[in-house]
Amino acid sequence: MAPPSRKGPTQREVARLAGVSQAAVSQVLNGGEGGIRIPDSTRQRVLQAMQDIGYVPNVAARRLAGGRNRILGVFTYEPVFPTSTRDFFTPFLEGIEEAAAELDYDLLLHTRPAPQGGRRAADHDGASRLRLADGTVMLGILDEARRGDLAQLVGSGHPTVFIGRRDLPGHELPYVTADYPAATARACTALLERGHECTLYLGTVARHESAVDRELGYRAAMGHAPERGRVERVESVTPQVVQAALDAGVTGVLCENERLTAGWIAAAATLGLRWPQDYGFAVLGDPIYQGELPAGWAHVTIPRVQMGREAVRLLAQLLSGLPAEPRSLPCQWVPGASLGGADVPVTQ
Template sequence: MAPPPRKGPTQREVARLAGVSQAAVSQVLNGGVDGIRIPDATRQRVLQAMQEIGYVPNVAARRLAGGHNRILGVFTYEPVFPTSTRDFFTPFLEGIEEAAAELDYDLLLHTRPGPQGGRRAVYHDGASRLRLADGTVMLGLLDEQRREDLAQLVGGGHPTVFIGRRDLPGQDLPYVTADYAAATAQACAALLARGHRHTLYLGTLTRHESAVDRELGYRRALRHDPEHGRVERVETVTPELVAGALRVGVTGVLCENERLTAEWIAVAQALGHRWPQDYGFAVLGDPIYQGELPAGWAHVTIPRLEMGREAVRLLAQLLAGVPAPPRILPCRWVPAASLGGNASG
């Protein structure tokens, strides 16, 4: 029979080699909690002893003891491993990784799916593994159940920052988001400057926060001329929708994403209408369903890399006990031939 595997070095062995108490080793590992200051010379002896005997701290035990172990969690309700290097979520993750490295944090990526491979969830059997980390950066769309679970997590005191504005029942959730309202207003102004007096905002049926902000920006841009703007939220673009809009004089279209844009173009072309001769358009975000937008499409670029960075900085601020108000980052407007019309935009 093979002998049982030898357990790793213990704190007691570290203390013996460093010539200090086991309590001193614990204080070094936990960053000197409870107001106890460890002399630098003692700290260096403990660290040297740990290196000599290969001691590895039990981060889960340290977390249960109330100390910070400089580990940040990353949790997303969507699959996090991209199918290509231009996946929509990749820049967020790159920004998170860069800022974590700058601030000397390790990252713990939560990838566990729900029961039987189902929807991802914060809680499994009433418990959350997110608490293994000091705090968590979160991404993804929320339905009602996910909002309730997230409110429970935040209400329980786990430091959490969401990438994207998210409204929670009874809780204030720190977040980093893009200024979708201002970007949409700028895109609408560009269409108006091109002579498109009648415009259409085309969105999906999903009323998530970024969609609400975009529509708000559209209405603000038309506050002095609201009768020449209209909003349509659809599952898919139909010939009836396109024909009806063009018939009442719509020549400028703001599309929530590139899928709706492509559908509008295909239907309009089937009806004998082409851009930029018959109408102009702009896309209100980065591509979600494909690697990059076709050439000539005017669009808004979301600061995804910087949003990832700022989420980590905001979380580090929370962990330091500093108030962390939401951060709203500007988007970049990219004019192009799809605007059509007869003036600069």
């Protein structure tokens, strides 16, 4: 029979070695929370005792007791590895890691799988693992059930910041987002400058906040001539969708993502149409379903690394008790041959 493993050193042993009470050791671990001031000489004696006997604090127990452990949680509603969208999520995670290191926080990545045939939830039976961290940065798409889970979490007082604008009725949810309206307006203007008299905003049926913001930007750009703009939301792009747009005079298309763009190109090809000779287009974001966009595709680049960094900074601000106002970061416009149209310079 194997000998029983010896438990690690305890707070009681630390207190005995340092010549202080166990309560004093607890206060040192909790950073003096509770209004009790520990003399620096006592604190140094306790820290030295911890080092001498190899004491390692139980950060989870400290957190459950109401203390801070300088750990930030990261929760994604969609799995980030392995997945076809990992290249989309990775820059966010890189930015989160960089900012956490700068601010002296550790990260706790929550990877709890969804139940068989179910959905990944942020809170379960009122006992969320997210509360092991001081606060949480969250990513992903919210359906109505997920919004309910999130509302319960935020309503319980757990500090939370979302990457991407998310509406949560009845609650103030701090977030960091990209300036999708301005980016879409810039892309639309580029098509108009290339001589496309009539344009189409091509989106998915799902009305996520980022899609709503993009459409707002399109409508703002076409405000001076709304009759020259169209909005179409589809499950998939068919030749019938393309033909209807062409019959309405459309020559320039703004696509929410690269999957819709590829669908448009394929459907147009069945009608004998090619870009940039027969139509122009731009993609309103980075690739979600592939590593990079094909050469020549004009597109918008989302500042995903910076969004991750700013989300951590906003969460740290929230943990410090300071106001945490939502932040919107500018996107980069990348022109390309896909704009087609008149023979005028394609400028940054």
